[in-house]
Amino acid sequence: MEYSVKSGHPEKQRIGCVVIPVYASRKLSPSAKIIDKASNGYISNLVRRGEIEGDLGNTLLLHNVENTLCDRVLFIGCGKEKDITIKTFYKLNHTMVKTLKSTGATEIASYLTEIPVKRKDVNWKIKHSIEAIDEALYIFNQLKSKKDEPRRPLRKFIFNVNGRGQLMQGEDAVRQGMAVSAGIHLAKDLGNLPGNICTPTYLAAAATKLAKQHSKIKTSVLEENDMEKLGMGSLLSVSKGSREPAKLITMEYMAGDKKQAPIVFVGKGVTFDSGGISLKPGAAMDEMKYDMCGAASVVGAMNAIAELQLPVNVVGIIPTVENMPDGIASRPGDVVTSMSGQTIEILNTDAEGRLILCDALSYAEKFNPDVVIDIATLTGACIVALGAHPAGLLSNHSPLANDLLSAGQTSGDRCWQLPLWDDYQEQLKSNFADIANIGGKGAGTITAACFLSRFTKKYHWAHLDIAGVAWKNGTHKGATGRPVGLLTQYVLDRFQSEK
Ligand code: BES
Ligand code: MN
Ligand code: ZN
Numbered sequence: 001m002e003y004s005v006k007s008g009h010p011e012k013q014r015i016g017c018v019v020i021p022v023y024a025s026r027k028l029s030p031s032a033k034i035i036d037k038a039s040n041g042y043i044s045n046l047v048r049r050g051e052i053e054g055d056l057g058n059t060l061l062l063h064n065v066e067n068t069l070c071d072r073v074l075f076i077g078c079g080k081e082k083d084i085t086i087k088t089f090y091k092l093n094h095t096m097v098k099t100l101k102s103t104g105a106t107e108i109a110s111y112l113t114e115i116p117v118k119r120k121d122v123n124w125k126i127k128h129s130i131e132a133i134d135e136a137l138y139i140f141n142q143l144k145s146k147k148d149e150p151r152r153p154l155r156k157f158i159f160n161v162n163g164r165g166q167l168m169q170g171e172d173a174v175r176q177g178m179a180v181s182a183g184i185h186l187a188k189d190l191g192n193l194p195g196n197i198c199t200p201t202y203l204a205a206a207a208t209k210l211a212k213q214h215s216k217i218k219t220s221v222l223e224e225n226d227m228e229k230l231g232m233g234s235l236l237s238v239s240k241g242s243r244e245p246a247k248l249i250t251m252e253y254m255a256g257d258k259k260q261a262p263i264v265f266v267g268k269g270v271t272f273d274s275g276g277i278s279l280k281p282g283a284a285m286d287e288m289k290y291d292m293c294g295a296a297s298v299v300g301a302m303n304a305i306a307e308l309q310l311p312v313n314v315v316g317i318i319p320t321v322e323n324m325p326d327g328i329a330s331r332p333g334d335v336v337t338s339m340s341g342q343t344i345e346i347l348n349t350d351a352e353g354r355l356i357l358c359d360a361l362s363y364a365e366k367f368n369p370d371v372v373i374d375i376a377t378l379t380g381a382c383i384v385a386l387g388a389h390p391a392g393l394l395s396n397h398s399p400l401a402n403d404l405l406s407a408g409q410t411s412g413d414r415c416w417q418l419p420l421w422d423d424y425q426e427q428l429k430s431n432f433a434d435i436a437n438i439g440g441k442g443a444g445t446i447t448a449a450c451f452l453s454r455f456t457k458k459y460h461w462a463h464l465d466i467a468g469v470a471w472k473n474g475t476h477k478g479a480t481g482r483p484v485g486l487l488t489q490y491v492l493d494r495f496q497s498e499k
Pocket of ligand 1: 378
């Protein structure tokens with residue numbers, strides 16, 4: 001899709017369709033008023049006759065409106081002007097795309113950037129229009145033999161800004177929106193690919209491809225024998241039962257000052273989680289192909305950051321394995337030794353995410369990180385606690401937690417903090433090893449984070465549990481690309497505060 005910004009009156013746009021907001025009840029927006037005036041009161045007349053009320057989601061498509069240069073005008077009802085939230089703004093962009101798809105228009109001028117969204121400026125609206133439009137147009141049909149593509153696909157969106165003074169910043173917002181959106185797209189594609197295609201080897205190839213596309217990204221891949229030498233007994237124990245070899249992927253984007261300690265992302269890359277010997281029940285087990293969405297979000301965020309050419313140092317680490325039952329798979333009760341030297345009693349082979357993350361988190365020390373953020377579809381308990389809206393956030397450093405909470409508010413890709421109190425640590429006691437890999441009844445998301453905290457003592461660390469937000473189930477089953485928006489915003493904020 002092509003995106004750009006422009007400043008100009010709606011009736012003067014020589015284009016397939018102009019999209020104009022209308023508010024409840026029957027209130028014309030500034031751009032609607034201009035079209036009304038140009039067409040000698042045609043619009044207010046239609047409003048009076050009840051053709052459009054301005055209720056949220058209402059639409060009215062008109063052709064050849066008098067004294068306009070466009071083929072069509074699409075009015076979109078936005079509900080009460082004062083009630084428009086981030087969610088509503090996304091919904092309105094979706095409505096716009098859905099309606100336009102059934103017209104012949106391919107080039108669009110959107111005046112939805114006029115809509116007031118609480119505490120958000122026009123640049124935010126441009127950026128998020130792009131994310132919303134791309135979201136509405138996303139289809140995953142790589143694996144279908146018949147791909148029904150639209151005959152006249154949408155090609156171009158031009159966002160209106162108020163005056164030439166807003167053009168430069170608007171163009172920057174377009175760049176940011178397109179970069180984040182491309183990152184989300186990539187993360188969705190990787191997430192949606194099934195376990196028989198998206199294996200650890202496939203993820204390593206995807207990360208290597210990223211390095212080919214961006215000269216500033218360097219990717220390296222450790223094989224099982226390399227990991228053995230490093231003493232990653234915990235990570236390797238998870239993939240023992242699988243025919244797919246484990247990989248440890250590192251992507252380095254070092255475009256910042258040499259002396260600046262990097263931001264390190266660590267993404268859980270379990271390409272299929274059967275549970276292992278502690279086998280999962282059959283219902284919805286297919287969804288465990290999404291157990292690599294943390295890894296996918298790291299790849300997506302690295303892509304966005306490189307596309308924006310931000311002068312920052314960011315490292316992405318992806319421990320990736322497949323968790324399968326087998327004659328040589330880990331058994332409940334097995335004790336393994338992690339890279340840190342701590343021994344772990346595997347009481348449940350389905351608590352495998354923490355077993356691969358702990359070694360990756362020890363490995364992260366070698367980058368002398370400023371902060372480490374891990375992203376993982378780690379616990380079903382997180383879905384029980386928070387549902388599908390925010391990711392769970394736990395951290396050993398409150399300024400880092402606050403930065404992430406704030407990046408979540410800005411981007412709309414939100415997280416919510418849970419306590420990482422020492423009180424929970426005792427749930428991880430083991431009679432046979434230094435630590436058990438499950439914490440028993442209660443606070444499953446917190447005890448999982450407590451487990452990880454034993455391996456992150458040397459740096460500032462935050463953990464994002466994305467079990468509830470990484471994909472949607474039901475008829476809309478599919479990866480969301482979250483939290484690429486959050487991670488990219490965090491890096492953007494860091495860069496802006498240091499500038
Ligand atoms: N990948 C799962 C967590 C998960 C389950 C995410 C369902 C999203 C939906 C993880 O590896 C897992 O199996 N966790 C266990 C931990 C338990 C054994 C302590 C869980 O949540 O049941
Ligand atoms: Mn599991
Ligand atoms: Zn898992």
